[in-house]
Amino acid sequence: MTQVGEGQEADEVAPAMTTPGAPTLGEILAERYELAEHINNDGAGRQVWRGVDVILRRPVAVVLRYPGGDPAMEMLQAAVAASRVIHPNLVGVYDAIDEGERAYVVREWVDGDSLREMVVDGPLDPARSTSIAHAIAGAVAAVHATGMLHGNVHPGTVLAGDDGRIVLADARADSADTPETDVRAIGGILYFALTGHWPHAEAPLANGSQPTGRPPLPDAVRDASGAIAAPRQVRAGVPAYLDDLTMDLLDGKLALPSSDVLAAELGRLDAAVEEEYLDVAGPLRFTSAPDGLGDQPRATRRKITAGIAGLLAIAAAGLFFGISALADSGDPTDAGTDTPATIATPGTSSDGGGETSPARNPEKITLEAGQVRVVDPDGTRTELDGVAAVVDGDANTGWDTESYDGRGDFGGLKRGMGILIDLRQPREVTSVQVVLSTPGASAELLAGPGDPGSSAAGDNQIIDTYSTRIGEPFAKHDGTTMTFSAFQPDQQHQYLLVWITELPGSGNGKFKIGVQEITVEAR
Structure with a gap:
């Protein structure tokens, strides 16, 4: 059970248990949160505990670091910001407290596994990968809609609950983060789910070591030049549209969609993942070719903006126009006569003569x-x-x-x-x-x-x-x-x-x- 994120690492290791402010098993924090089990440490100088809210009698996760004060300010500010965003795919934040010697954030406890644990036995199938990415994109879009960033989208912060929920935990943005880094990280989540490899570099701690208690994620498969291998090159069975989408999001030379656009597109793919047309019509609503995919180079396909939804809208409009054209050509009941109406088409005239009448089609x-x-x-x-x-x-x-x-x-x-x-x-x-x-x-x-x-x-x-x-x-x-x-x-x-x-x-x-x-x- 991973209950805390691991994407961004701080420049210090977790403090020793003998440091003043260190928590102890069974201790009750703020006269409310009882520490029941130490789960793990992360690389940002924090410990994660399973706790119990003794007032509401519900399990909670307690993310604690010591000392508090200025060193804990980023963690507390991120928690306060995250508490303002309510979304089914975001972990709920309940409390944030600074006691000076230590500071801690109390949030929702999720029974289940992190994404990094889910792929230990092998990568996930395309449908499951799409569903997870859809949930995370929706969570990120909700955060971005408030003007905030997440900054820590990572296989360790993506949690799959035993109740079927997919949630994103542990926002931890810094000045280097942008909406684009969050969106690109969603591409990393897709790549990791499909291949079991992480395409983004994992930062070591300042002393060159890895965070306590966990090995680094496996790096993406790369060629001799360092370029990332596409998911379809790593494993069989990845649909072309999902392969294209993933590599588009990881390609630093391509403009990225906003998180809400990506969430909408992943929702379309998630809802219709069994549809055969996706393998042909692929890849993205915001990167679909206007004349079909044909034999265009893949890079060209990515840059063309239109979409399946747009084509459907045009088709619906075409149906409307066709009905309007028929109505405009005349109806015997409207004319008040028993004479059959003749529809004018190119090459014929409505009076039966040989002269051509102008077409009424738009x-x-x-x-x-x-x-x-x-x-x-x-x-x-x-x-x-x-x-x-x-x-x-x-x-x-x-x-x-x-x-x-x-x-x-x-x-x-x-x-x-x-x-x-x-x-x-x-x-x-x-x-x-x-x-x-x-x-x-x-x-x-x-x-x-x-x-x-x-x-x-x-x-x-x-x-x-x-x-x-x-x-x-x-x-x-x-x-x-x-x-x-x-x-x-x-x-x-x-x-x-x-x-x-x-x-x-x-x-x-x-x-x-x-x-x-x-x-x-x-x-």
Whole structure:
């Protein structure tokens, strides 16, 4: 039973048991927590005990170090921060106490094994590995949503309870940690579960020794140049999509998704792990090729942003458009006549003659850079550049807002920001699809009478006059693709505004969004 994390090591070894403040078996701390069994020591100068809360009569884990005071400050601060995050895949923190001679954190006791113990008899199967990574990504996303970091995602901090829960314990971030280090560590968890090897270096203690009571984790299998071998090269039976996902997360040259995007993708894979299509359609919602995988090099596949969810949305929209086209072509009951209706198709006419009638099916409008601009009525107008990338046909590129502190409503500084689309002539629009960089944004689509010009006054006039809302707004949308298709038949629009009212969190208390691509279809 490993009840404490081992990812980050401090520069000191655990103090000797004769040091003042050393705990003893049966001792009751704070007149409440009885020490029942010494479990282990870790490399951060701490001991882990199984204890009992004598008031509530429940088992607890007591993580204790001595002396207290300044040397224990990081541990106590991390515990206080972790206690504010409630999530089913995070270990609950109950108490944090500094007595001077010693300090201790009291948290949930988990009956079960750590991930490092689970793979002693061999690596886990792909389904179990995916499920564990999904749980840990969800826990990390919950931590990041508060603006905090975990900093200690490691096989020793991932605990599998006998009740089936997977929980993450022992947050211990320092100044070197970032949201990306947490996300990359989730890739390490996947790699370890699939192979039994840890792809990240384990730091020794300052004296060069390993932490007390445990050997280092086995290093990843590497080639002569030091490059990590992919899971499929280490063992058989790892699906291609899971192999790609793992190596993407470990590749320092690739941009990482945010923790919430990764959690959503792992949730999709976890729920559909038995589906055969994953082996073909793979790998990630945020790294799927638009034209199928084909024979593209693996590195190329990783960099292309679209996804299975997006394709499904497009398919659903296509069904809607097809129904609309049939309805527009005529219905004998609507005409009030017994004459059968004829559907116009390319190469035929609705009156039975040989002349070709224009098709009523929606078609994509090719937008140019001069047809889009940023609307920023409340800002300093420093975020106007780069918007042409939203209509360049490449979802890898896009326009980004700046990062805002503290709140998703642009830090309380703005009513919102948007992108104005000028179709150059009135069109019968059927859909507007917006691809975003991450889930969690709120946005709506508005229509208005014109473009008064790119200025603060002009942008304020747009906000005052664009009163036609197309369909319902998206509130904290759980995907990266928003499709607005509730256009009135036969109604034409030239000017449309994608108006963003709330930004998703990007870690460290920051909020921002990227608009990757905008697609307009019309008849």
